[in-house]
Amino acid sequence: RKEVEQDPGPFNVPEGATVAFNCTYSNSASQSFFWYRQDCRKEPKLLMSVYSSGNEDGRFTAQLNRASQYISLLIRDSKLSDSATYLCVASTSGTYKYIFGTGTRLKVLA
């Protein structure tokens, strides 16, 4: 079983739709979580850090459920420019070591 798992998708959604991705992690010592966005042939770019209380940045909301060991990313009012691969990352407490999920592909359709 992979340490960080994501549904690879692709998720094809119309513009304006709301879409949610889940990511599960197996290491209960994981303490820091992140969502990155990766466009084709580009480097990952930090989208959001995920805090225990959940956090929101514009159309994006991230939540953490420690009991069930998953994090989620909600995108509201999808734009064509949101089309990308979304990478979930877990990091163990006290380390900077990132464990990446395999990524979820999103395609927003006109």
Add this chain to the structure above:
Amino acid sequence: SAVISQKPSRDICQRGTSLTIQCQVDSQVTMMFWYRQQPGQSLTLIATANQGSEATYESGFVIDKFPISRPNLTFSTLTVSNMSPEDSSIYLCSVNSGSSSYEQYFGPGTRLTVT
């Protein structure tokens, strides 16, 4: 966030040769990391580049194959040695500014093809 550059951006190399990839940051950073992203896959951490000491390698990666240098707080190199076609990947460096957060920022990557 820091501005990170990598050289070369891409290369095509013959098997058995070595390639050194450079990572330059526009400010001093505490932590630098090297990752590999194989075709169609996610990122895997190769090693943490420690300034003034040997790099810390992850399971499955060894110094003889991926020697790393970190001469100062703004620069690091990764060498891919004795290359085979299986080494064809994108190699990315990342940095953490050393603040209390664990956020990492990535360079643009080096796309390596081994023939």
